[in-house]
Amino acid sequence: MFKIRLLFFLFIFSGFEANPQELRLNNVTTEEIQERFYPSDSAAVAAYLFKKGTTYFEVNVYGGHTAVYSVELKLKIYKKEGLDYANVEIPYNEYNQSLEIEQANTFSLKENQIVKTKVKKEGIFDQTGERINIKKNIFPDVKEGSIIELKYLIKSYGSVYVKDWRFQDEIPVKVSYYEFLNPTYLVYSHITTPNGIDIKSSQRVNKNNKSATISNSILFEENYLYMRATDIPAFKPEPYMGNKSTYIASVRHELLEQKMNKKFPSEIAASWEGIAKILYQDNDFGKQIINKKYLPATLKNSIKEGNLTDIQKIDSVFLYVRNNIKWNKYTRGIYCSKDGLEDVMKSKSGNFAEMNLLLVAMLKEAGLRANPVLLSTRNYGLVLHPNLSNLNCVIAGVELDDKIVLLDATDKNSTTLIRPIRTINHTGWLIREDYSFRKVNLIPDYKSKEMVYGATTIDEQGFLKGKIKQITQGYYSLALASSSIHENENVQTKRIESIENQLKIEIDNYQKTDTDNEFKTIIEEFSFNASGCCDVTENKIYFSPFLFLKETINPFTEENRKYPIDFIFPFQKRYVVIIEFPENYNLEYVPENLSVNIEDGIASYKFESSYSQGKLTVTGDFNMNAAVFSTDYYNSLKNFYRKMIDKQNEKIILTKI
Secondary structure, eight states: OOEEEOOOOOOOOTTOOOOTTTTSSSOOOHHHHHOOSBTTBTTOSEEEEEEEEEEEEEEETTSOEEEEEEEEEEEEEOSGGGGGGGEEEEEEOTTTEEEEEEEEEEEEEETTEEEEEEOOGGGEEEEEOSSOEEEEEEOSSOOTTOEEEEEEEEEEEBSSOOOOEESOOSSOEEEEEEEEEEETTEEEEEEEEOTTOOOEEEEEEEEEEEEEEESEEEEEEEEEEEEEEEEEOOOOOOTTOOOGGGTSSEEEEEEEEEOSSSSSOEEOOSSHHHHHHHHHTOTTTGGGTTTOOOOOHHHHHHHHHTTOOHHHHHHHHHHHHHHHSEEOSOOOTTOOOTTHHHHHHHHTEEOHHHHHHHHHHHHHHTTOOEEEEEEOOGGGOOOOSOOGGGOOEEEEEEEETTEEEEEOOSSTTOOSSOOOGGGOSSEEEEEOTTSOEEEEEOSOSSOEEEEEEEEEEEOTTOOEEEEEEEEEETHHHHHHHHHHHTOSSOHHHHHHHHHHHHHTOEEEEEEEEEOOSTTOOEEEEEEEEEOSSEEEOSSEEEEOTTGGGOOOOOSOOSSOOOSOEEOSSOEEEEEEEEEEOOTTEEEEEOOOOEEEEOGGGSEEEEEEEEEETTEEEEEEEEEEOOSEEOGGGHHHHHHHHHHHHHHHTSOEEEEEO
8 A cells, every 4th residue: 555645845925924944943042042031921931932733634545544733843941830841741542543753852051052852762651541642742851941842743544533723822822833735625614713813824726736546546636724823822711711722722624525536526514414414324323223222131121011201211221331331431433433332232341432322222222212412522622513523422312302311321420410521512413313403402401519517616716626418419429429430549538638638627437428319419427627717816716607618719800701601510509507606705796698699590699697595507508500601791700709708708706705
């Protein structure tokens, strides 16, 4: 087999300024190393002097395509806080990508001479994750003033999934330019997110025809896209902003059409009906679930003979797949592997898509209106319009009257109500066998809950002793359960340490009760001792109503908000604390009751207190009734949080009799 690489000659369009000496590797100057701060941002701890990217395609004799993503980086360390940028992590998917490091060097000054140090083999290694690999590059001899340079290639097999290019980063970028070359028979749309950055671009067609033998010999031309931006400020993340890749200045590529054969062009669906048609005709998707029989006999009989409701059928099938099929940690996007679902049933193991497509097939077999739901995971970005390259995840959806039950069997802690957080990403699309579709809201419509009930005594020295009962439901419980799975040490010991470190208390008699209901309720109970919560003078004791449970930081302090606010899921936090104080102290002051609401009922907070028989009871009830808010609500949220936190940090005053 031979490969034809689509070569290009650099063409600088009028209107673009480029200095070939400036934008190439191994061209470090003494002046660059001696530069003490970045001219456009003196607070920057590091900056990219340039980022250069190129995407082109290799074509083999069978018509297969490989997208080659070439990256060159030149990065300057200005301050000690920027040394972490010398540990470069490059994510890639081992299943359908390969990664090669071509250059990795550190440049520093020693006795006024530039010293070049290559990254050794032991400084480059793979770190395997659950769904992706990371190539780690640890640059040696890096100090303030050093410059690091890196060049690498990522090859992605196929023409649908092509890597994005980011012009912007969390440190400033002096120059960022990018080239995209593709055969004209592969029609791409280039979606630019400027984020206020002036990104100049120009396109042309290279007229020098290339030839490839693909069944019959064909000739093709290539499109050439050139993009450039300069003096790019650092991207500034905001609290609760979701995935930053949705907003950072970048360009994304979407394959619209393949015109390999002029008589029979292969359309890459630009509508949800078209996507449904393509997928249901695909051997690794629709052909795996249509009219298939995977239900084990025992489960099939229990459904048939048990006179189950639709909800009970969903529970039975979901629990079977979740508990009996193991996710092998591979994704492969929305497709099954070549061995298909029959092999999954034999091996009891499958990739992400296989587990959920198997769930769809079994639910269908049980007589339910089940279909795949396509989406993009939170770390993959938002889907703004129909295109297969935007979709990297499939879950199951069951239509019941006017609602849809969404299911994901890959996480052993999931329930029929709670899916992994990675699948909560605004909107998904349910596709049916007749190629119709339905838009699906992926954001949960119920509130996850954290409810804390405490009782404590305060002595004359301000020391606390008491008990706490904490009840969590929904995604609070999922986070707690998921963190326990990956602990190698004693789970209970780690949890106790976590509580003690978070609340700054000492705990004893810890007990935990798990339930596997749809809300995944977890109950934790323990006794505690604490100091440092009270300010004690000769005659008075001062403390906040919720003691060590209070919130102290308002996440919304900036004057303006640039990006939407994303809490992921609606929630309720309720705190009830009963406080008993020394007999020789009177209650002098307790904060007034407070009720705060945001317009449209999207959030509320209520603080109340009552005193009876020497005991003070304080209650705080915080409800966030929606998950995602536009920037129009920012000032309301900022003021809401300020009032809530101010109230929680007011002082109760006890006076000695």
